[in-house]
Every structure is written in C-alpha cells, then in structure tokens.
Amino acid sequence: MGKILEIKNVVVGNEEIKILRDISFEVEEREIISIVGESGCGKSITLRTIIKLLPQNLNILSGKIFFEGLEITKLKEKEMQNIRGKKIGMIFQEPSSFLNPLFTIGNQIEEGINEKVEKDKKKERVIKILEEMGLSYNVYYQYPHQLSGGMQQRAMIAMALINNPVLLLADEPTTALDVTTAFGIISLLKNLILIHNLSIIFVTHDISLAKYLSDRIFVMYAGIIVEKGPSIEVYNSPLHPYTQKLINCLPEKYNKGEKIKTIEGEVPSFKNLPLGCPFSPRCEIKNKICEKRIPPEIKIGNRIVRCFKYGNFMES
Amino acid sequence: MNIFVRLRKRNFISYISLYIIIFLYSLAILADFISPYPYNKQFRDTPLCPPTKINFFDKNGKFHLRPFVYEYKLVNPSLNKYEIDRNKICPIYFFVKGERRKILGLFPSRRYLFGVKEGKIFLFGTDMHGRDIFSRVLYGARISLSIGIIGVLISFFLGFLIGGISGYFGGKIDNVLMRLVEIFMMFPSFYLMLALRAVFPLNLSSFQVYLLIVIILSLIGWAGLARIIRGMVLSIKEEEYVLSAKALGIPTFRIIFRHIIPNTFSYSITAITLSIPGYILGESTLSLLGLGIQEPYPSWGNMLSVCIGNLRILSNAPWMLIPGFFIFLTIICFNFLGDGLRDVCDPKNW
Numbered sequence: 001m002g003k004i005l006e007i008k009n010v011v012v013g014n015e016e017i018k019i020l021r022d023i024s025f026e027v028e029e030r031e032i033i034s035i036v037g038e039s040g041c042g043k044s045i046t047l048r049t050i051i052k053l054l055p056q057n058l059n060i061l062s063g064k065i066f067f068e069g070l071e072i073t074k075l076k077e078k079e080m081q082n083i084r085g086k087k088i089g090m091i092f093q094e095p096s097s098f099l100n101p102l103f104t105i106g107n108q109i110e111e112g113i114n115e116k117v118e119k120d121k122k123k124e125r126v127i128k129i130l131e132e133m134g135l136s137y138n139v140y141y142q143y144p145h146q147l148s149g150g151m152q153q154r155a156m157i158a159m160a161l162i163n164n165p166v167l168l169l170a171d172e173p174t175t176a177l178d179v180t181t182a183f184g185i186i187s188l189l190k191n192l193i194l195i196h197n198l199s200i201i202f203v204t205h206d207i208s209l210a211k212y213l214s215d216r217i218f219v220m221y222a223g224i225i226v227e228k229g230p231s232i233e234v235y236n237s238p239l240h241p242y243t244q245k246l247i248n249c250l251p252e253k254y255n256k257g258e259k260i261k262t263i264e265g266e267v268p269s270f271k272n273l274p275l276g277c278p279f280s281p282r283c284e285i286k287n288k289i290c291e292k293r294i295p296p297e298i299k300i301g302n303r304i305v306r307c308f309k310y311g312n313f314m315e316s
Numbered sequence: 317m318n319i320f321v322r323l324r325k326r327n328f329i330s331y332i333s334l335y336i337i338i339f340l341y342s343l344a345i346l347a348d349f350i351s352p353y354p355y356n357k358q359f360r361d362t363p364l365c366p367p368t369k370i371n372f373f374d375k376n377g378k379f380h381l382r383p384f385v386y387e388y389k390l391v392n393p394s395l396n397k398y399e400i401d402r403n404k405i406c407p408i409y410f411f412v413k414g415e416r417r418k419i420l421g422l423f424p425s426r427r428y429l430f431g432v433k434e435g436k437i438f439l440f441g442t443d444m445h446g447r448d449i450f451s452r453v454l455y456g457a458r459i460s461l462s463i464g465i466i467g468v469l470i471s472f473f474l475g476f477l478i479g480g481i482s483g484y485f486g487g488k489i490d491n492v493l494m495r496l497v498e499i500f501m502m503f504p505s506f507y508l509m510l511a512l513r514a515v516f517p518l519n520l521s522s523f524q525v526y527l528l529i530v531i532i533l534s535l536i537g538w539a540g541l542a543r544i545i546r547g548m549v550l551s552i553k554e555e556e557y558v559l560s561a562k563a564l565g566i567p568t569f570r571i572i573f574r575h576i577i578p579n580t581f582s583y584s585i586t587a588i589t590l591s592i593p594g595y596i597l598g599e600s601t602l603s604l605l606g607l608g609i610q611e612p613y614p615s616w617g618n619m620l621s622v623c624i625g626n627l628r629i630l631s632n633a634p635w636m637l638i639p640g641f642f643i644f645l646t647i648i649c650f651n652f653l654g655d656g657l658r659d660v661c662d663p664k665n666w
C-alpha cells in the first residue's frame with residue numbers, strides 16, 4: 001500500500017494565533033483514519049488545510065503537504081481547483097447550510113462533474129450515485145430544503161464522490177443526525193471503501209464510533225495531535241493522559257448509578273496557550289518540563305505519542 | 317413559463333401588474349399603428365379640446381350599433397370654451413385610412429387601428445397646440461418606458477460587475493472600486509444629473525439626447541447598487557455553500573456568477589423593478605427643466621412639464637395631466653411586480 005497523503009510539520013494560523021501546531025501524519029491507500037478531539041481543537045481546520053480552503057485570516061505558515069507525491073502546499077489556486085472535488089472530496093459538518101438553497105440537488109451535483117460530457121450522461125451519473133447513496137431518483141429534482149437532514153447528508157456524500165476521488169474528507173457527517181440515520185451513513189462509508197477504492201479521513205468527537213469505523217485514530221488537543229495509532233490499541237490502552245481521560249469519560253465505561261465523569265479544567269483558548277504541552281494545566285502527572293516545552297513525537301511500537309512521560313525526559 | 321404560474325398562485329396583484337406592464341409596453345411598440353394621429357400633428361382650431369365622448373345614443377335617443385362621436389367646436393377662444401355639435405354624427409371605424417406613416421419605422425401604412433372619417437377623435441383631449449394627447453401618450457411611452465429598462469440594464473450590469481468583483485476579491489481591488497463608487501455617491505444625484513447634462517451641448521438631436529439621458533441616469537444609479545451588491549457578496553461568500561462549491565473545485569468566476577450573484581436576486585430583482593420608476597421620473601425631471609427630450613417629440617415627462625406652473629391649464633384642461641397617470645400606473649405596477657418576483661425567486665416559497 002502506498003501513501004496518498006503525507007503531512008509534514010504543518011503550522012496553521014496568523015501572526016496572533018496558531019491554530020494547528022506541528023501537525024504530521026500520513027494516510028495510506030484505502031485506509032480510514034479518524035481524527036477525534038473536543039470541540040474547537042482544530043479538526044475542521046485540519047481538513048480545510050488539506051484542500052487549502054482555510055478561512056481568509058488563516059494561512060499555512062510552515063510545513064509541507066504531499067498528495068499522491070505532489071507537493072500541494074506549492075500549488076496555485078487554479079491548480080488546486082483541479083484537485084478539489086476531483087481527487088479529494090469533502091463532506092461538511094452541517095449539510096443544510098452547505099447546499100446552495102437556489103439549486104436542485106441534481107443541478108448542484110452535476111455542476112461538480114469534471115469531464116465534458118453531455119447533459120444526459122451527467123444526469124444518468126448523478127442519478128446512479130444518488131441511488132448508490134440510498135436516495136430515490138426524485139431527489140435529483142428536489143431543492144435542499146425539501147430534504148431531511150439525513151437525505152441532505154447523503155446528497156453531500158454523493159456530491160463529494162461524483163468524480164470518484166481517491167481521498168474523502170468527512171467532517172462529522174453524523175453529528176447532526178439521529179442514531180439510526182447516523183448508522184446508515186457509517187455503513188455507507190464503510191461500503192464505499194470497498195466499491196470506490198478510496199481513503200477516508202473521518203472527523204468525529206465520538207471515540208467509540210472512531211474505533212468501530214477506522215483503521216487508525218488520531219487524537220487531537222488544542223491544535224496538536226497528541227496520539228496516533230491503530231484504533232483498537234488506542235482505544236484499549238491509551239498512552240496519552242488526555243486520551244486516557246477521554247476514554248474513561250465514555251458512558252459505556254460507567255457502572256450503573258456512577259456519577260458522570262468529566263475532565264477537570266478547560267480547553268485552553270488559542271489566544272493564550274500554555275507555553276509547553278497544551279494539556280499540562282489539566283494534567284495530573286505533569287512535570288516541570290511539561291510547562292516549558294511542547295513534547296516531541298515519541299514512537300512506541302505502532303504508536304506515536306506526544307507526552308514527556310514516555311522516553312526519558314522526566315529526570316532532566 | 318413556470319414563473320408565471322408561480323406568480324399567479326403566490327401574488328395575484330403582481331401577476332396582474334405584470335400584464336398591465338406588458339400591455340403598456342405593447343402600446344408603446346405599436347404606437348404607430350394604434351394612435352389615430354401622428355404625435356406632431358397640430359389641429360390649430362381645437363387647442364385644449366376636452367376628451368371626446370364616445371356615444372351609442374344620438375340626441376333622439378336612437379341606439380347606434382357603431383359607436384360615434386360628435387364634433388367639438390371652439391366657441392370662446394379666450395375662455396377656451398367648447399360646444400358639442402350634436403347634429404353631425406361621426407361614426408368610429410376600425411382600420412381607417414389616414415396619413416402615411418411607417419409602422420415601427422419599417423412598414424409604410426395608411427391604415428390605423430381606429431379613427432373617424434369625418435370630424436376628429438381625441439380620446440384624451442388635446443394640448444395647447446391642438447395635438448392629440450392620446451397619440452402623444454403612446455409615443456411618449458416609447459421614451460419613458462424604454463429609458464427605465466435600458467437604464468436599469470446598464471446600471472445593473474455595472475453594479476453587479478463592480479459590486480461582485482469588489483465584494484468577492486476584497487483587499488486593494490475593493491478599496492479602489494469603493495472609492496470610485498463614493499465619488500459618484502458624493503454628489504447629490506439631482507445636481508450630478510444637471511452637471512452631467514451641462515457638460516454636453518444643448519442642440520443635440522432627440523436620439524442623442526435620449527442616449528445621453530439613459531447614460532446619465534445609469535451613471536447615477538449604478539453606484540448605490542454596486543455598494544449594496546458588494547455588501548451582499550461579502551456576506552454570501554462566507555456562506556457555507558460557497559465553501560462547498562469551492563471544495564468541488566468549481567472555478568472562481570463560476571462561483572461568483574452562479575452561486576453568489578443568484579443569491580442576491582431575492583433582493584436585487586426587487587431593487588431592479590423598484591428602480592425603474594426612478595429612471596422614468598429622472599427623465600421627467602430633466603424634461604421639466606427643458607433638458608430632456610425636446611418638443612415636438614413627446615415623453616411623459618415633457619408632456620407633464622408644460623402643465624407645471626400653468627394654472628390656466630390645470631384648471632381648464634385637467635386632461636393634460638393624463639401622462640402623469642401613466643407614470644403613476646407604471647410605477648405602481650413595477651412595485652407590485654418587484655414584490656411578487658421576490659417571493660417567486662426563493663425556492664423555499666414554492
């Protein structure tokens with residue numbers, strides 16, 4: 001299996017704030033990656049960095065991104081347009097606001113079709129992919145507001161997949177949906193890997209869902225990936241104190257009648273981040289060094305963790 | 317076609333307004349054929365003649381299937397008093413023969429929609445030169461109605477282009493374009509209009525004056541619009557569906573013109589229809605000051621301008637104000653239409 005995406009030491013932000021700090025990871029062919037983390041930790045920004053559609057005030061300050069061996073951090077906007085939607089598809093968090101209210105679903109998906117083919121062919125293709133997503137062909141003629149949330153989400157997925165991309169970025173596609181509909185979408189995504197031969201980066205804040213769906217899990221905290229590794233391992237024996245607490249707080253880990261557990265303290269704001277490890281203010285096992293430096297990536301077996309607890313830093 | 321059905325269902329008044337507008341425009345186009353007299357034909361012996369009544373019963377109470385008119389005779393020129401001569405019946409015919417005119421400037425014809433063989437027919441009366449106001453209203457519609465449409469097209473083209481680019485790209489481009497807009501908006505539009513008109517010589521042909529007025533009015537109109545479009549584009553480009561269009565790899569100009577501009581339509585369609593009256597009135601204002609379309613060619617504005625400040629006319633010949641009624645009708649119809657179109661433009665209302 002080859003790598004299709006490789007991100008090296010990417011920093012995103014502006015003069016005042018850094019949202020993503022030193023992000024590195026790679027995605028293999030036909031792999032499902034989950035990025036988990038609390039709200040506001042920079043998951044959506046990570047995805048938008050990959051297709052270079054950041055908010056206007058944020059930029060990639062340093063680092064490199066390779067997609068299929070091509071350094072896309074160097075590409076011009078025009079060249080990026082040939083990658084977006086064609087090679088990398090994206091599903092957004094809130095389908096209702098990500099569909100243009102003025103056009104029918106069919107119209108919008110058709111617009112994304114890359115090749116120059118006749119109208120009839122395009123329509124055929126759109127209807128085929130809508131049906132693949134479990135939508136009836138009527139949806140082709142409907143406007144976004146006439147669809148339910150689940151249907152909109154399926155339409156978004158159809159839109160992202162219309163050009164058979166090799167990488168799908170899915171930003172919390174199920175958060176706005178009820179459990180059954182969400183489950184439908186998840187099984188759909190799992191099937192897509194088999195049919196369409198693609199890799200998925202799946203963003204969620206539900207680590208159990210991530211374990212169920214993905215090959216590897218990346219745990220993010222305040223703009224840093226604190227832990228990376230195979231899903232089962234990360235879930236069953238988390239290394240980073242933040243991951244440990246996150247998993248401990250899951251409802252399925254509770255005994256009946258037990259009090260709800262939360263992680264003490266608050267997520268630091270991006271305006272005044274702690275100097276060292278961003279988790280240090282909430283960490284119970286912190287050391288002096290944790291408050292001075294950001295821990296480097298430490299490799300432990302299949303996993304990579306950013307915590308001074310591992311390696312031999314604690315003494316110094 | 318769909319849009320008409322929707323309009324009828326959602327907003328009946330605006331549906332009717334649409335038909336009135338279409339009717340007014342067809343009157344303007346067919347003015348050569350419908351008007352019984354040329355716009356500059358003077359009947360010296362009947363100045364300020366009241367509107368001719370159309371009768372079915374003669375003085376003996378006998379019914380005539382073909383409607384007819386009586387002749388009006390000026391009895392007291394200083395008081396402008398007319399008497400109806402009930403002895404002579406002048407029946408109205410369809411497709412009567414008259415002077416040779418070119419319909420639409422192309423087809424020479426001697427027959428007009430209606431008219432009388434003897435006597436005269438002035439449906440809206442005559443002005444002080446004895447010209448038929450009905451005919452002049454029809455010819456005047458050509459000027460007044462087309463100035464609105466052409467002016468709006470020009471200023472909307474400019475407004476969308478400049479506002480769209482300014483709002484979407486922002487930064488320096490935005491800065492430069494918006495300062496330009498402010499220069500235009502800095503002057504009170506009335507004085508700007510006069511100043512622009514003053515730059516050009518007075519002795520221009522009617523057609524040149526017409527073009528000039530259209531250009532002046534749209535130069536005044538586009539600036540405000542560009543600002544509003546810019547504001548809307550500024551907010552719409554942050555909409556998430558624009559982001560998702562970008563994520564589909566759709567090129568920039570297509571995003572502006574297909575995803576952003578159409579989303580301003582719910583506002584701009586209304587603005588378009590609401591600004592047409594402004595052009596009609598603008599032309600009237602210029603005419604009122606003698607800077608608009610020149611006599612003898614009529615426009616609704618210059619027909620009205622003769623009556624303003626002339627009490628004798630206002631009290632003795634109120635029919636001279638009929639062009640004002642047409643301006644009013646047009647404005648109100650466009651307003652209703654704009655209202656209805658706004659509803660219809662939004663798929664959520666279907």
Ligand SMILES: Nc1ncnc2c1ncn2[C@@H]1O[C@H](COP(=O)(O)OP(=O)(O)OP(=O)(O)O)[C@@H](O)[C@H]1O
Pocket residue numbers: 019037038039040041042043044045046055056057058093205270
């Ligand atoms: N344009 C911006 N300028 C400055 N800060 C921003 C901007 N956009 C986002 N941020 C900040 O970046 C952080 C990460 O945002 P992001 O949308 O990636 O969060 P997220 O992990 O996707 O959260 P959620 O689960 O709620 O979607 C947030 O704290 C937010 O305040």
Ligand SMILES: [Mg+2]
Pocket residue numbers: 043044045093171
């Ligand atoms: Mg998000």
